[in-house]
Amino acid sequence: MFSVNPIEWIGYLASILIVISLTMSNIKKLRIINSLGCLAFVIYGVAVKAYPVAISNFAIVIINLYYLYKLKNSNN
Template sequence: MNPEISTYVGYSASLFVVLSFILKDVRKIRIVNMIGCICFVIYGIFSGMLWPVIIPNGLVCLIQIYHLSAGNKGK
């Protein structure tokens, strides 16, 4: 991937994660945060396999998917 595109993916990842802290609806927070985490995983892969970026964001993404798929079962 072009290094410039990789940089834009990283900036968009940061934007989505920060945006998720502004929202109030938990479902929207999880979705926006998950998009940011996916972007960070892509950024980590295309920036030379940055495992400290890939692993935690991949795990957070899986956690978000779990909670989104669980729906309102726990409420």
Template sequence: MENWSEYVGYLASAFIVGGFLLKNITAIRTINLLGCICFVIYGIFSGMLWPVIIPNGILAFVQIYYILKKD
């Protein structure tokens, strides 16, 4: 498994797509959060891909905020 970060990128994509298949908003946000985390890892270990790291890092915090927010 020489280029494992590429597999993390594919996993991130699968999480993001999988999130669109759900109806429960908390589940969608949780799956999307996992995708964002995987994309940040992918971006870091693929040569500091800032256009991947920055938006997914921000979105991860947005997802955490809404998951923890009490209505």
């Protein structure tokens, strides 16, 4: 029988969100969805003790937040 560990579902969700983010033509939506995927990868990476995955995805979240902040301030 096919059985998936609950933490693996977080990894699958993260992958799906990253792929979906890359289909976005709107940069704001891309960065938001990508950040959600990266946050899921941070959780997954910590849970499976894959710290390089967690650290790199945490860095991407910070980068996305920085550019979202810049986008918000440039529209005002």
